[in-house]
Amino acid sequence: MLFKVGKYLNNAELDKIMKTNVHFRALRSACAQQTLHGVIESFKSYKALKKKYDKGQLTDKPRVPKYRKKGGLSVVSYPARWVKLVKGQLKFTLGKQVKAWFGIDHFLLPMPSNIDFKSIKEYRFVPRNGCFYLEFVYERPKPKPVTPTENVLGIDPGLNNWLTCVSNIGKSFIVDGRKVKSQNQWYNKRVSAIKKGKQCDYWDEQLASLTERRNCQMRDNVNKAAKFVV
Incomplete structure (x- = not known):
């Protein structure tokens, strides 16, 4: 229009x-x-x-x-009222047309044990690099306010020494970044080898799988480093 x-x-x-x-x-x-x-x-x-x-x-x-590009996928959201909890499994119902095509009217996924089912407001199926992720949208209680303190931590980011940290109370430590650097280098070499002789925007399932694996590794590294520092 x-x-x-x-x-x-x-x-x-x-x-x-x-x-x-x-x-x-x-x-x-x-x-x-x-x-x-x-x-x-x-x-x-x-x-x-x-x-x-x-x-x-x-x-x-x-x-x-x-x-959206041909073959592209989009996020699908389920309001909480359309999802039932059946024997520890989340039941997602499908449309009548899907049942007519494939003979199925629902599918089941395990319910995470660390989330309260009643607190969930929405479920989102997110496609990324050949995988599907289920996101849970729910309200979290407000965090308790942090007590003011005069303690300070200075952080200097780098490569081999990923995080060099020094506090004003005489403590210091270094988060090693060589593993993260190695993972990135391996990923870049594999991508370069696969795309050699091809167009710059070439993409396939193998590249998607490698990218998703690398992203998960980086996310895990960041989470662990943040938990250690905090």
Whole structure:
């Protein structure tokens, strides 16, 4: 509608247009609607930025949200009310069209033991590098305020010495960064070998798997270092 008549659709209008779409019907209605509403929010942001650009309040011209590439995947969100806990398993129901196509109407995933089921507000299936991650959206209690102190820790980041830390109470330590550096070097060498002789934007499942593994390693390293320092 934007490109034909310059009109921005709202949530209700887009839902009405897409309700007969076979892909829309393949999902639970709440999941499909949230996906559509995410598109609406993207165009709302574009509209607001374009107004600012037209008024001279922005230097860079905003770009219209792009179409997802062929084969691209999107986040799917399940409101908590659509998910049931059955014998320690989370039950995610599917649309009638999926049942007609594949003969299944739900799937089960284990419920984490460190999260209260009743506190969860939303579930998000996030595709990344050939994997799917389930994110749990829930409210956390407000952390207790930190008691003011005069203790100070100075941190100097580096490579081989990842974190060099010195406090004002006479304590110091170094977090070794050679393992992190080695993991990154190995990843870069493997990527370079796979992409040799190919286009710069070449990508395949092997690269996706390597990238996801490396990202998990880096995330684990950062979490462990932060826990040690704190």
